Amino acid sequence: MTNQSQAAVEQAITVRRERVNDAIPEELPAAEPERLYEATRYLLEAGGKRLRPTVLLLVAESLADAAVDPETVDYRSFPPGSGDDAMDLMKAAVSVEVIQSFTLIHDDIMDDDDLRRGVPAVHREYDLSTAILAGDTLYSKAFEAMSATGAEPDRAVQAVGELASTCTKICEGQSLDIDFESRDAVTPDEYLEMVELKTAVLYAASASIPARLMGDDTAAEALYGYGLDVGRAFQIQDDLLDLTTPSEKLGKQRGSDLVEGKQTLVTLHARQQGVDVDNLVDTESVEAVDEAEIEVAVDRLRESGSIEFARETAQDLVDSGKANLEVLPDNEARARLDDIADYLIEREY
């Protein structure tokens, strides 16, 4: 990825993130009961790259194939100049981000995680009941938004149905992830299937739903493939970053996945190569581990070819994902979707 492409993609994400951030409180206005609605916005306000809504907006922009200024275009009446046929694309964009936020809140309860985006998880900042309910409220709000885009009704129904089946798959993926914690014979393929369900399908839906809403089913299917591949690559890169990014840049202890015994594509590959993964790190708490111990462990994973295996797998997924973009008109927005795929595996945090 060239410096120029990287600057362009970061700019593309930043501009659209701001637009999405402005729209979130419009879709989730303060309401009664106050504490419940505060809790629904809490994690969304704590940050997030808004990658999924950015992908959704870019796909629609590419399909509209018109010069669009992302800083000023009215995403709530899209495509520009379409008159009565216009739809509120921003509702769809916020919808996928809201689904993402609901899954994080419920996942943090299930995984008993205390921190998320540098702030206490919702069930810690509030309480268990409020966290369950905040997630449930975001869930319905996402479907309210997706059914209110004003797109042609037959397309709107398809989009809602796709969002619903996506949520089912996300639940299946989270269930597999939990099951894997108590199993030691997970294969890399099983891991990739879990990642597909837990993480990648929401990228896939974010890429395909705008095409569904705009009535292009051929594009929708190809774009689903784009999202599925880059979504899996994204998760593999997340796992790699835990091993290779210095702690101060990562915002948490490097190698914490190793300390906690989390299974990733890297450790599953290493296990297949005969590495005694369970004893790579002896220290049992993230707080007590030192950098040198992590360094030795990461070197071992490098020697077994496991880090390289994960990198190559992610690169292959990015390549196959990008091939699907040929279904889109050759324009600026398509170029940014191409860049985003690279960006997801080149980012350093």
Place this chain on the structure above:
Amino acid sequence: MTNQSQAAVEQAITVRRERVNDAIPEELPAAEPERLYEATRYLLEAGGKRLRPTVLLLVAESLADAAVDPETVDYRSFPPGSGDDAMDLMKAAVSVEVIQSFTLIHDDIMDDDDLRRGVPAVHREYDLSTAILAGDTLYSKAFEAMSATGAEPDRAVQAVGELASTCTKICEGQSLDIDFESRDAVTPDEYLEMVELKTAVLYAASASIPARLMGDDTAAEALYGYGLDVGRAFQIQDDLLDLTTPSEKLGKQRGSDLVEGKQTLVTLHARQQGVDVDNLVDTESVEAVDEAEIEVAVDRLRESGSIEFARETAQDLVDSGKANLEVLPDNEARARLDDIADYLIEREY
């Protein structure tokens, strides 16, 4: 309610319950991960009257205004003889029951209840994570079903949107219910608003959605009112049954709400009449309380006019709810919807 009406309504509910029970596994087939899908079906298989889907089916039958045999009619191609315009009404019926089941699973976690329908609650039979995920899976399955009825797309979008806003309100109602536990100055009106959100809106959606799907918006609005009123009456009757039905018939200790300090329309009215509700029952556990102590407490609530007040409120709601049925053609199905309203406040368990 005449004996004849009661026999007719019980028959109407029983026949449609069986049809809904047959359809549930079709909409929630066994799938992987096996344990997750078992947990989604666990509570649905434990029982339930299926009142909400029965209301939904009866409204559609009345609007279709054709002689329909509920034992044999193909609810998946409805109305009979409508050819290409037919819709899968059973998907909508199962959808509202599945939403009900999701809310019970999550509510039982929040209320830390151990039993439901005579079996352990899902988070007790399985575990917290599985219960959260089972609820989340049912949530998306309900939206999958509601978006797949094959109804005219513009009607289908309305139905899905109405289901989504209904779920938002249910969350708001559950949040209010939790808040009320730590407040002592709840008024009867606030209680009725909570019941409207937590319980009645799903009856309202069950009554209005079939009208939306069949393209009759005028009927949909009136029927929403029917559901809202009879849904509130249903909850008030539930609270009354806890006080007035013998334990062996109730399947749990009579007066357990009093022992647990649960606020109901009865106790809130009594408090306004100056009754020291908090000390009506001294025994602190449902296991330790005896029948005589409950009898004295219930007599006190009778003397303050609170039981009669709740009964009258429920009766008024049933009367105003039934008035909305005039929007339907005068036929057998409408008569059963009329009977159901009476049945909800005359049932003894």
